[in-house]
Amino acid sequence: MAGLRAAQKEMTRRLLLSTALELFEARGYAGTTVDDIAKAAGTTRVTFYAYFPSRAALMKALVAELDELLERGSPAEPGPPTAPALIAVVRAGERAGFETWLRDTSRRWPRIRPYVLAAHEAAVVEPELRELVDQWFDEVVSAVEAGLEQAGRFDPDSRRLRGFLALTQLAQLARRWMRHGWETDPATALGLLTDCWEFLLGEPHGGPGGPPPRGTA
16 A cells, blocks of 8 residues: 555656646746646645645756756756766867767757756746756866866866857757757758867867967967
C-alpha cells in the first residue's frame, strides 16, 4: 500500500508539472495562476500546495526537469554546460568543432523550448529564478573560459569576456528562434554564428597569405 500511495503521489506531482508547463507555454508564466494550474489538472489549490509551496517552487522543479533533459547541460541555452564537451571544443579552437557543437545545440531547441521560455519569463518576476538563470549562464561562460585557459589562448583578462560575448550571441539566437522560428536559412544563421565563435574563441591563424593574427586583448 505504501508503494501504491507513493506512486499515486508521484503521478499527481507529474500531472501538476506537465499541466503547468502547458499553461506557461499557452498563457505565459505571469498569466498563469496556481488556481489555473490546479483547475486544469483536475485538482484543487490545497492539493497544489501539498506538492509545491509556490508557483516559483513548481518552476524550479521544471528547471530540474530541464537539467535532466539536457543531461546536466548537453548543448543548449539556458542551462548548465556539458563542461567536458564544451571545454574540449573551445580548447581545440577549430571551426569544424564550433560548427558541429552549434548545430547540435540548435537541434535540441525544439525539445527544450517550453522550459526555456518559461524559465526566462519567470526570471522577470521571481528573483530566485532570475538568480538561477544567471547562474546557468555564468556556468557556461566558465566552461568557455576554462577551454581558452587550457589552450593558453588569448590574454587571460579577455577570456571570460570572449566567452560572454560568444554565448550571448548563441542565447539571443536561441530565444529568437524559440519565439519566431528560423527567419532565415538555418545554415546561414548558424554559419554566421560559427564565424563569430571562430573569431572570438578560435585559434588565430596568420602567416604569409593568411589573415594576420588577432590581438590578445
